[in-house]
Amino acid sequence: MQNALWQEEVALANLIKYLVPRCFRSSKTEIPVVRLQGMITAQSSPLKNVLSLAGCAATLEKAFDDKKAPAVALVINSPGGSPVQSRLIFRRIRDLAKENNKHIFVFIEDVAASGGYMIACAGDEIYADPSSIVGSIGVVSSSFGFPELLRKIGVERRVYTAGKNKMSLDPFQPEKEADVEHLKALQLEIHEIFINLVKERRNKRLKDDGDLFTGMFWTAVKGEKLGLVDGLGDIRSVLKARYGEKTCLRLISAPRSLFGCRSAGSIQAGWGADAVDALAAIAEERALRARYGL
Numbered sequence: 001m002q003n004a005l006w007q008e009e010v011a012l013a014n015l016i017k018y019l020v021p022r023c024f025r026s027s028k029t030e031i032p033v034v035r036l037q038g039m040i041t042a043q044s045s046p047l048k049n050v051l052s053l054a055g056c057a058a059t060l061e062k063a064f065d066d067k068k069a070p071a072v073a074l075v076i077n078s079p080g081g082s083p084v085q086s087r088l089i090f091r092r093i094r095d096l097a098k099e100n101n102k103h104i105f106v107f108i109e110d111v112a113a114s115g116g117y118m119i120a121c122a123g124d125e126i127y128a129d130p131s132s133i134v135g136s137i138g139v140v141s142s143s144f145g146f147p148e149l150l151r152k153i154g155v156e157r158r159v160y161t162a163g164k165n166k167m168s169l170d171p172f173q174p175e176k177e178a179d180v181e182h183l184k185a186l187q188l189e190i191h192e193i194f195i196n197l198v199k200e201r202r203n204k205r206l207k208d209d210g211d212l213f214t215g216m217f218w219t220a221v222k223g224e225k226l227g228l229v230d231g232l233g234d235i236r237s238v239l240k241a242r243y244g245e246k247t248c249l250r251l252i253s254a255p256r257s258l259f260g261c262r263s264a265g266s267i268q269a270g271w272g273a274d275a276v277d278a279l280a281a282i283a284e285e286r287a288l289r290a291r292y293g294l
Helices: 002-019 053-064 083-100 115-120 147-152 177-205 220-226 235-243 273-291
Strands: 030-037 071-078 103-113 125-128 133-135 217-219 248-251
Touching: 030 053, 030 235, 053 083, 071 115, 071 235, 083 103, 083 115, 083 177, 103 115, 103 235, 115 133, 115 177, 125 220, 133 220, 217 220, 235 248
Parallel strands: 030 071, 030 248, 071 103, 103 125, 103 133
Antiparallel strands: 133 217
Protein backbone atom coordinates (compact mmCIF):
# COMPACT_ATOMS: atom_id res chain seq x y z
CA MET A 1 0.00 0.00 0.00
CA GLN A 2 2.80 2.41 0.91
CA ASN A 3 4.55 1.61 -2.36
CA ALA A 4 1.33 2.33 -4.30
CA LEU A 5 0.91 5.65 -2.49
CA TRP A 6 4.53 6.54 -3.20
CA GLN A 7 4.04 5.80 -6.90
CA GLU A 8 0.93 7.98 -6.96
CA GLU A 9 2.84 10.83 -5.30
CA VAL A 10 5.66 10.52 -7.84
CA ALA A 11 3.15 10.51 -10.71
CA LEU A 12 1.42 13.60 -9.29
CA ALA A 13 4.75 15.40 -8.84
CA ASN A 14 5.72 14.61 -12.44
CA LEU A 15 2.34 15.86 -13.68
CA ILE A 16 2.69 19.14 -11.77
CA LYS A 17 6.23 19.54 -13.05
CA TYR A 18 5.15 19.32 -16.68
CA LEU A 19 2.22 21.70 -16.13
CA VAL A 20 4.55 24.39 -14.81
CA PRO A 21 6.29 26.45 -17.57
CA ARG A 22 10.01 25.77 -17.88
CA CYS A 23 10.89 29.35 -16.97
CA PHE A 24 9.43 28.78 -13.50
CA ARG A 25 10.94 25.36 -12.92
CA SER A 26 14.00 24.61 -10.80
CA SER A 27 17.38 24.96 -12.44
CA LYS A 28 18.44 21.52 -11.23
CA THR A 29 19.85 19.01 -13.71
CA GLU A 30 17.73 15.88 -14.15
CA ILE A 31 19.31 12.66 -15.40
CA PRO A 32 17.10 9.80 -16.67
CA VAL A 33 18.08 6.42 -15.20
CA VAL A 34 17.33 3.01 -16.74
CA ARG A 35 17.87 -0.24 -14.85
CA LEU A 36 19.05 -3.21 -16.95
CA GLN A 37 19.12 -6.31 -14.81
CA GLY A 38 18.75 -10.07 -14.99
CA MET A 39 19.92 -12.86 -17.23
CA ILE A 40 19.97 -11.83 -20.88
CA THR A 41 17.57 -13.90 -22.95
CA ALA A 42 14.89 -13.49 -25.59
CA GLN A 43 12.36 -15.24 -23.32
CA SER A 44 10.17 -13.41 -20.80
CA SER A 45 9.42 -14.72 -17.32
CA PRO A 46 6.47 -14.33 -14.93
CA LEU A 47 8.64 -14.99 -11.87
CA LYS A 48 11.93 -13.21 -12.43
CA ASN A 49 13.20 -10.21 -14.35
CA VAL A 50 15.07 -11.12 -17.49
CA LEU A 51 16.74 -8.78 -19.94
CA SER A 52 15.98 -8.62 -23.67
CA LEU A 53 15.75 -5.95 -26.34
CA ALA A 54 11.96 -6.36 -26.53
CA GLY A 55 11.68 -5.87 -22.78
CA CYS A 56 13.82 -2.73 -22.49
CA ALA A 57 13.46 -0.98 -25.88
CA ALA A 58 10.49 1.21 -24.88
CA THR A 59 12.16 2.22 -21.60
CA LEU A 60 15.36 3.18 -23.39
CA GLU A 61 13.42 5.23 -25.97
CA LYS A 62 11.64 7.05 -23.16
CA ALA A 63 14.90 7.87 -21.37
CA PHE A 64 16.67 9.18 -24.45
CA ASP A 65 13.62 11.24 -25.43
CA ASP A 66 14.31 13.67 -22.58
CA LYS A 67 15.58 16.61 -24.64
CA LYS A 68 16.77 18.66 -21.67
CA ALA A 69 18.88 15.96 -20.00
CA PRO A 70 22.58 16.16 -20.90
CA ALA A 71 23.08 12.43 -20.33
CA VAL A 72 21.42 9.10 -19.66
CA ALA A 73 22.51 6.78 -16.84
CA LEU A 74 22.28 2.99 -17.13
CA VAL A 75 22.42 0.81 -14.03
CA ILE A 76 23.51 -2.71 -15.02
CA ASN A 77 23.30 -5.88 -12.96
CA SER A 78 23.59 -8.91 -15.23
CA PRO A 79 25.69 -12.10 -15.26
CA GLY A 80 25.27 -12.41 -19.03
CA GLY A 81 23.33 -14.69 -21.32
CA SER A 82 22.41 -14.49 -24.99
CA PRO A 83 25.20 -12.90 -27.08
CA VAL A 84 22.66 -11.87 -29.72
CA GLN A 85 20.35 -10.07 -27.28
CA SER A 86 23.38 -8.51 -25.59
CA ARG A 87 24.64 -7.02 -28.83
CA LEU A 88 21.15 -5.92 -29.91
CA ILE A 89 20.72 -4.00 -26.65
CA PHE A 90 24.23 -2.55 -26.98
CA ARG A 91 23.50 -1.44 -30.55
CA ARG A 92 20.15 0.13 -29.64
CA ILE A 93 21.75 2.15 -26.83
CA ARG A 94 24.52 3.43 -29.09
CA ASP A 95 22.06 4.33 -31.86
CA LEU A 96 19.84 6.25 -29.42
CA ALA A 97 22.87 8.07 -27.99
CA LYS A 98 23.94 9.17 -31.46
CA GLU A 99 20.43 10.17 -32.56
CA ASN A 100 19.81 12.22 -29.41
CA ASN A 101 23.36 13.46 -28.80
CA LYS A 102 23.49 12.03 -25.27
CA HIS A 103 26.44 11.10 -23.09
CA ILE A 104 26.00 7.68 -21.50
CA PHE A 105 27.07 6.81 -17.96
CA VAL A 106 27.05 3.14 -16.95
CA PHE A 107 26.96 2.10 -13.30
CA ILE A 108 27.58 -1.55 -12.48
CA GLU A 109 26.02 -3.05 -9.38
CA ASP A 110 26.77 -6.69 -8.40
CA VAL A 111 27.96 -7.87 -11.78
CA ALA A 112 28.34 -6.96 -15.44
CA ALA A 113 29.98 -10.03 -16.89
CA SER A 114 29.97 -11.66 -20.31
CA GLY A 115 26.90 -10.26 -22.13
CA GLY A 116 26.31 -7.92 -19.20
CA TYR A 117 29.72 -6.37 -19.79
CA MET A 118 29.02 -6.19 -23.53
CA ILE A 119 26.00 -3.99 -22.75
CA ALA A 120 28.10 -1.95 -20.31
CA CYS A 121 30.46 -1.12 -23.18
CA ALA A 122 27.67 1.02 -24.65
CA GLY A 123 28.59 3.58 -21.99
CA ASP A 124 30.92 6.48 -22.69
CA GLU A 125 32.02 6.10 -19.06
CA ILE A 126 31.74 3.00 -16.86
CA TYR A 127 31.72 3.13 -13.06
CA ALA A 128 31.35 0.35 -10.51
CA ASP A 129 31.47 -0.46 -6.83
CA PRO A 130 34.91 -1.77 -5.80
CA SER A 131 33.35 -5.20 -5.14
CA SER A 132 31.45 -5.36 -8.44
CA ILE A 133 32.40 -8.23 -10.78
CA VAL A 134 33.36 -7.30 -14.35
CA GLY A 135 34.82 -8.99 -17.40
CA SER A 136 34.29 -12.60 -18.49
CA ILE A 137 34.86 -11.65 -22.11
CA GLY A 138 34.31 -15.05 -23.66
CA VAL A 139 31.71 -17.45 -25.03
CA VAL A 140 30.33 -20.58 -23.38
CA SER A 141 27.89 -23.33 -24.37
CA SER A 142 26.73 -26.07 -22.04
CA SER A 143 24.42 -29.07 -22.16
CA PHE A 144 24.01 -32.62 -20.86
CA GLY A 145 24.34 -36.01 -22.52
CA PHE A 146 21.89 -38.86 -21.85
CA PRO A 147 22.72 -41.82 -24.17
CA GLU A 148 23.80 -44.14 -21.33
CA LEU A 149 20.73 -43.26 -19.26
CA LEU A 150 18.42 -44.22 -22.14
CA ARG A 151 20.11 -47.58 -22.48
CA LYS A 152 19.85 -48.28 -18.74
CA ILE A 153 16.13 -47.57 -18.58
CA GLY A 154 15.42 -49.40 -21.84
CA VAL A 155 14.25 -46.43 -23.92
CA GLU A 156 14.87 -46.30 -27.66
CA ARG A 157 14.74 -42.86 -29.26
CA ARG A 158 13.65 -42.67 -32.89
CA VAL A 159 14.38 -39.55 -34.93
CA TYR A 160 14.09 -39.18 -38.70
CA THR A 161 15.77 -36.32 -40.55
CA ALA A 162 16.46 -34.95 -44.00
CA GLY A 163 19.98 -33.56 -43.85
CA LYS A 164 22.92 -35.40 -42.27
CA ASN A 165 23.67 -32.65 -39.74
CA LYS A 166 20.14 -32.08 -38.40
CA MET A 167 20.95 -34.15 -35.30
CA SER A 168 24.22 -32.36 -34.56
CA LEU A 169 24.96 -32.18 -30.80
CA ASP A 170 21.83 -34.15 -29.92
CA PRO A 171 22.01 -34.80 -26.13
CA PHE A 172 20.52 -38.29 -26.51
CA GLN A 173 23.27 -39.51 -28.84
CA PRO A 174 27.00 -40.04 -28.21
CA GLU A 175 29.05 -36.89 -28.74
CA LYS A 176 30.74 -36.63 -32.13
CA GLU A 177 34.11 -34.94 -32.52
CA ALA A 178 33.06 -33.23 -35.77
CA ASP A 179 30.02 -31.69 -34.06
CA VAL A 180 32.14 -30.35 -31.19
CA GLU A 181 34.69 -28.87 -33.58
CA HIS A 182 31.92 -27.11 -35.49
CA LEU A 183 30.52 -25.66 -32.26
CA LYS A 184 33.96 -24.45 -31.20
CA ALA A 185 34.40 -22.73 -34.57
CA LEU A 186 31.11 -20.89 -34.03
CA GLN A 187 32.22 -19.88 -30.53
CA LEU A 188 35.49 -18.49 -31.87
CA GLU A 189 33.60 -16.31 -34.35
CA ILE A 190 31.28 -14.96 -31.66
CA HIS A 191 34.22 -14.44 -29.31
CA GLU A 192 36.03 -12.41 -31.97
CA ILE A 193 32.95 -10.20 -32.41
CA PHE A 194 32.89 -9.64 -28.64
CA ILE A 195 36.61 -8.83 -28.49
CA ASN A 196 36.38 -6.34 -31.36
CA LEU A 197 33.40 -4.63 -29.72
CA VAL A 198 35.29 -4.19 -26.44
CA LYS A 199 38.41 -2.95 -28.21
CA GLU A 200 36.40 -0.46 -30.27
CA ARG A 201 34.55 0.97 -27.28
CA ARG A 202 37.34 0.92 -24.68
CA ASN A 203 40.04 1.84 -27.21
CA LYS A 204 43.30 3.00 -25.60
CA ARG A 205 41.92 2.58 -22.08
CA LEU A 206 42.53 -1.18 -22.20
CA LYS A 207 45.79 -2.43 -20.72
CA ASP A 208 47.94 -5.09 -22.35
CA ASP A 209 47.08 -8.19 -20.32
CA GLY A 210 47.14 -11.76 -21.59
CA ASP A 211 44.08 -12.74 -19.53
CA LEU A 212 41.85 -9.89 -20.72
CA PHE A 213 39.97 -11.87 -23.38
CA THR A 214 40.22 -15.37 -21.90
CA GLY A 215 36.86 -15.27 -20.10
CA MET A 216 38.48 -14.36 -16.77
CA PHE A 217 36.62 -11.97 -14.47
CA TRP A 218 37.73 -9.56 -11.74
CA THR A 219 36.53 -7.11 -9.11
CA ALA A 220 36.12 -3.55 -10.34
CA VAL A 221 39.32 -2.60 -8.48
CA LYS A 222 41.31 -4.82 -10.84
CA GLY A 223 38.94 -3.96 -13.68
CA GLU A 224 39.86 -0.29 -13.37
CA LYS A 225 43.55 -1.14 -13.66
CA LEU A 226 42.82 -3.23 -16.77
CA GLY A 227 40.77 -0.43 -18.33
CA LEU A 228 37.46 -2.29 -18.17
CA VAL A 229 35.94 0.45 -16.01
CA ASP A 230 36.75 4.15 -15.76
CA GLY A 231 36.35 4.61 -12.03
CA LEU A 232 34.95 3.42 -8.72
CA GLY A 233 31.83 5.12 -7.42
CA ASP A 234 28.05 5.11 -7.12
CA ILE A 235 25.55 6.80 -9.39
CA ARG A 236 24.60 9.68 -7.08
CA SER A 237 28.12 10.75 -6.12
CA VAL A 238 29.48 10.51 -9.66
CA LEU A 239 26.64 12.44 -11.30
CA LYS A 240 26.52 15.12 -8.58
CA ALA A 241 30.26 15.61 -8.92
CA ARG A 242 29.82 16.01 -12.69
CA TYR A 243 26.66 18.14 -12.88
CA GLY A 244 26.43 19.77 -9.44
CA GLU A 245 24.69 19.18 -6.13
CA LYS A 246 21.28 20.03 -7.58
CA THR A 247 21.45 17.03 -9.89
CA CYS A 248 18.53 14.65 -9.43
CA LEU A 249 17.92 11.19 -10.84
CA ARG A 250 14.69 10.16 -12.54
CA LEU A 251 14.12 6.42 -12.76
CA ILE A 252 12.48 5.50 -16.06
CA SER A 253 10.03 2.60 -15.95
CA ALA A 254 8.37 0.80 -18.85
CA PRO A 255 5.53 2.82 -20.39
CA ARG A 256 2.02 1.81 -19.32
CA SER A 257 -1.01 1.32 -21.49
CA LEU A 258 -4.33 3.14 -21.09
CA PHE A 259 -5.43 0.51 -18.55
CA GLY A 260 -2.26 0.68 -16.47
CA CYS A 261 -0.56 -2.42 -17.86
CA ARG A 262 3.04 -2.51 -18.98
CA SER A 263 3.65 -1.99 -22.67
CA ALA A 264 3.63 -5.01 -24.96
CA GLY A 265 7.42 -5.19 -25.04
CA SER A 266 7.55 -5.86 -21.31
CA ILE A 267 4.42 -8.04 -20.83
CA GLN A 268 5.51 -11.18 -19.05
CA ALA A 269 4.54 -14.71 -19.92
CA GLY A 270 1.61 -16.43 -18.23
CA TRP A 271 1.62 -19.30 -15.79
CA GLY A 272 1.28 -23.01 -16.46
CA ALA A 273 3.98 -24.39 -18.74
CA ASP A 274 5.59 -20.94 -18.92
CA ALA A 275 6.11 -21.06 -15.16
CA VAL A 276 8.25 -24.17 -15.59
CA ASP A 277 10.39 -22.28 -18.11
CA ALA A 278 10.57 -19.38 -15.65
CA LEU A 279 11.80 -21.65 -12.86
CA ALA A 280 14.43 -23.06 -15.23
CA ALA A 281 15.49 -19.49 -16.09
CA ILE A 282 15.81 -18.66 -12.40
CA ALA A 283 17.97 -21.73 -11.85
CA GLU A 284 20.12 -20.81 -14.85
CA GLU A 285 20.60 -17.25 -13.65
CA ARG A 286 21.52 -18.42 -10.17
CA ALA A 287 24.06 -20.79 -11.70
CA LEU A 288 25.51 -17.91 -13.73
CA ARG A 289 25.73 -15.65 -10.67
CA ALA A 290 27.23 -18.46 -8.60
CA ARG A 291 30.05 -18.68 -11.13
CA TYR A 292 31.04 -15.15 -10.10
CA GLY A 293 30.71 -15.87 -6.38
CA LEU A 294 27.34 -14.09 -6.06
